Amino acid sequence: MIIWPTSEAMTRxxxxxxxxxxxxxxxxxxxxxxxxxxxxEGCNAPRTDHDPTAHAEIVAIRQAAKxxxxxxxxxxxxxxxxxxxxMCAGAIVHARIARLYYGASDPKGGAVEHGGRVFxxxxxxxxxxxYSGIGESEAAALLRxxxxxxx
Amino acid sequence: MIIWPTSEAMTRxxxxxxxxxxxxxxxxxxxxxxxxxxxxEGCNAPRTDHDPTAHAEIVAIRQAAKxxxxxxxxxxxxxxxxxxxxMCAGAIVHARIARLYYGASDPKGGAVEHGGRVFxxxxxxxxxxxYSGIGESEAAALLRxxxxxxx
Numbered sequence: 001m002i003i004w005p006t007s008e009a010m011t012r013x014x015x016x017x018x019x020x021x022x023x024x025x026x027x028x029x030x031x032x033x034x035x036x037x038x039x040x041e042g043c044n045a046p047r048t049d050h051d052p053t054a055h056a057e058i059v060a061i062r063q064a065a066k067x068x069x070x071x072x073x074x075x076x077x078x079x080x081x082x083x084x085x086x087m088c089a090g091a092i093v094h095a096r097i098a099r100l101y102y103g104a105s106d107p108k109g110g111a112v113e114h115g116g117r118v119f120x121x122x123x124x125x126x127x128x129x130x131y132s133g134i135g136e137s138e139a140a141a142l143l144r145x146x147x148x149x150x151x
Numbered sequence: 152m153i154i155w156p157t158s159e160a161m162t163r164x165x166x167x168x169x170x171x172x173x174x175x176x177x178x179x180x181x182x183x184x185x186x187x188x189x190x191x192e193g194c195n196a197p198r199t200d201h202d203p204t205a206h207a208e209i210v211a212i213r214q215a216a217k218x219x220x221x222x223x224x225x226x227x228x229x230x231x232x233x234x235x236x237x238m239c240a241g242a243i244v245h246a247r248i249a250r251l252y253y254g255a256s257d258p259k260g261g262a263v264e265h266g267g268r269v270f271x272x273x274x275x276x277x278x279x280x281x282y283s284g285i286g287e288s289e290a291a292a293l294l295r296x297x298x299x300x301x302x
Contacts, residue, residue, distance in 0.1 A: 046222040051213055052246040053204065054222070062202055071197040071205075086262070086269045087245060090238025095203040108274055111237070115274045116267025118237045123259055123266045 009033050009079040010101060010135040012041065016056065017081045017142050020044040027142040030056035030080040032064035032073060032097075039076065040064025056080060057088035061095050072096045081139035083110030083132070089118035093126050100128040103139030160184050160230040161252060161286040163192065167207065168232045168293050171195040178293040181207035181231040183215035183224060183248075190227065191215025207231060208239040212246050223247045232290035234261030234283070240269035244277050251279040254290030 009031045016029025020043040032040035042059025046052050057080050065071050077099040078092060083106040092100060102112070111118050112130065119127045160182045167180025171194040183191035193210025197203050208231050216222050228250040229243060234257040243251060253263070262269050263281065270278045 046245065050216050050220055050222050052216055052222040052224070053209055053213055053242050055245075058204055062204055065201050065203055069201055071201055071203040073203070085241055085245075086237045086267060086272075087241025088238075090236055090241060090262070091204050094197065094206075094236075094238060109276075111241070111267065111269075111272075115272040116237060116262065116269050118262075118267050121237075121262075121266040125260075 007079065007101070007134065009038065009077065010081075010103065012038065013056075013079045013081050014103075014135055014138055014142070016041055016043045017139065020056070021142060021146050023048050027146050028056045028080065028082045030060040030078060032060045032076050032078050034064075034068065034073070034076045039067045053087065055085065055088050057084055058091055061091055061097075065095065074098065077101065078128075079134075081135060082106050082143070083112050083114070085109045086111035086116045086118055089116075092128060093118065093124060096126050097128045099131070101131045101134050103133070103135040104143065105132060105136075158230065158252070158285065160189065160228065161232075161254065163189065164207075164230045164232050165254075165286055165289050165293070167192055167194045168290065171207070172293060172297050174199050178297050179207040179231065179233045181211040181229060183211045183227050183229050185215075185219065185224070185227045190218045204238065206236065206239050208235055209242055212242055212248075216246065225249065228252065229279075230285075232286060233257050233294070234263050234265070236260045237262035237267045237269055240267075243279060244269065244275060247277050248279045250282070252282045252285050254284070254286040255294065256283060256287075 021027035040063035191214035
């Protein structure tokens, strides 16, 4: 088994997940980068923002698209601490994200390797390269601790 | 076959779809209503807004959630002129939309009766009541005319 080093972008996404937890939100963080430079980032914030779409990925993608001046994030990478849900996987398709890196897999809400498997549908217009498990143990521990405290 | 009358909300969604077309965007419009009152609406606007997530449903849901002061749009209805994609279907789940009405079905991008079938996944946390085909002929004609002009 290869243990991948946690990249700078995933390290930042994990820090954003911790920020989400500190605000009482499910700890997920995301970073969009272009040629090694962060162009968008986000914490999961639906309660804080009164916005059901404010998942970390959506916040990061929207910020990156504004920064890049285009709705297509061609050649951009997305690092996120948790497997994206159907909403976020769909947004990744629309944004044409080139490479997706995620930490923990999510059997309950994920739609990459679970549920709707958005990128595996024959109708899917764009499939990013996908790398999972990077930063997984830390991402999963953050989520476990968050839900344990709330029980 | 029953021909349903086009509701006031769907009539408004169709008007928003025409607004989208006038801006050079794929003509889709959406309206969120609560007890007969419109609380959010949106035109499809990803190019105009430099926002890949700016589908009509997402714009309408975000506006409604701000208006209602909650990320959960309990007992709200969404009227949209086209079958929602995976991103928008996921947002409908997160927002807990009670009833979804849509016009034209979308074999290429839809994720309600096509592709990822988001609401039919066993993991799906919330399934709205779904009514399709309302305003279908007008919604489909708008899309057909839009793409014909661009060919």
